[in-house]
Amino acid sequence: METREIAGKTLAFDADGNLANLADWNEEIAQALATEEGIESLTDRHWLVLNYMRSEFQEKGDAPSIRKLTKESGVDTKELYQLFPKGPAKKAARIAGLPKPKGCI
């Protein structure tokens, strides 16, 4: 666990560098996290994905896979990779203030 300042607040982060507490998150922090990921400004399309991820997480307790994202969020795989280059599931989860998706091995 690490604490550091982001968007003017001092917040706790987990070992993967994701927000430790879901409740600390807000839209301003999302933009700050996005900037860290190299995404200059979050568009409506980004928000569609982020909101879907947050509601899915609240319901299921885990962030959705890319397959599930493209099937249900209304954004196809190609666009998903344009919005969140390299590893959209991981990046979008981080920006949405969620832990890294458990994924599979």
Next chain:
Amino acid sequence: MGEVVRRLPFCGAYEKKIGNTVFIPESPVTFVHPIILTTVLSLWKPPMKNLVILGAGTAGTMMLNKLHAMLDSSQWQITIVDQFETHYYQPGFLFIPFGIYSRKDVVKPKRDFFPAGAKVVSAEIDRIEAEENRVLLKNNVVLNYDLLIVATGAKINPDETEGMKDGLWYKNIFDFYTIEGACALADFFRRWEGGKLVLNVAEMPIKCPVAPLEFVFLADWWFTERGIRDKVDIHYVTPLPGAFTKPRASGILGDFLDKKNIHLTPDFSIARVENEERKIVSWDETEIPFDVLVTIPTNMGDEMVERSGLGDELRFIPTNKQTLQSEAHENIFVIGDATNLPSSKAGSVAHFQADILTENILSWMEGRPLRAQFDGHANCFIESGFGKGILIDFNYDTEPLPGKFPLPGVGPFSLLEETEMNHYGKIMFRWMYWNFLLRGKELPIESHMSMAGKRM
């Protein structure tokens, strides 16, 4: 009221006919003589119950053998269903492209592994109707069940990637997760003079997540033996951030890739195959050219799961991580590759699950709580070429660590190290598989992972 047709023997009750239906008064027992009642009760048996197992691969066959030995055959009728009569030793597919095994080394009739008296149905499963507690087969037979075990495994789906099955399929693009693919690749390699060999994992999860690594390790050895290693460029392309899923093992296995001069491209999610230009392209338009592409296509559960409405987006069945009961139905249990568990999809894992599942099934039958808990234990021998192997042992919470296995400090196997002994472990696994694992016999390895002998 209809007329009295006849007097029932012993009971003193009347069987009456009303229209066409037979009507028996509600409590005839009040008329029964005590001696007759005791005789009847002592002869009365509870109705036979049905346990149906879907899939007679690694996990289904193991469960059949374990439960057949434990259940009272006058109470439970066990039926197992599979579409094929041949059992494939899938771990052996890895060795076929390199001529180490051929087809005959990896097949045996399934019936050799069924206990005497087991009811075996050879048919394709159409769907499970969970609300009705029944299974429909493609030959129109209906199987009713009280308890269902789903063990229909996972298989590759090359069609999930654009262009994968176009012109070059089985000409310059091969899989080795099927017997057909492994044999076709063996033919290709025998004639191949060298060039760019690309191994690509399309998407996680896959069965036996170490098999692709073993494949490139063996390729390095085989082309060296053939004297053309300098002409073969081996490239490992994966959607994972490193060589393997778990950080510590990923680092160590990544070093092996380096040492063996195998190029690694991580974080590559394949979008399509361009057949004419012989290249794979990722969703973010990174291109990797190949002369021969060995693909591990998207792994999914059987279509039957989707037809039954029981699967997730990859047709894997949501299953309780610990008890192996399906999330949706209390009388359906799931084992092996068919589950959505975040454990490895491997025969060794199915074996550990089988111990847990057997215990929980017995509890379920007696109406006791399901106490046995699966911890995600996996144990994999990784063939690393030149007569050596690496062993990893881990579970849901503990990543693979170095040390000795199974006896702390003694071994004979070494964890996360390359040794000849580990290679023999891998070779011995086939013998263990046919003779112990499938037959549901105990192996000298605990189903729960042990920390003894491991170094943090």
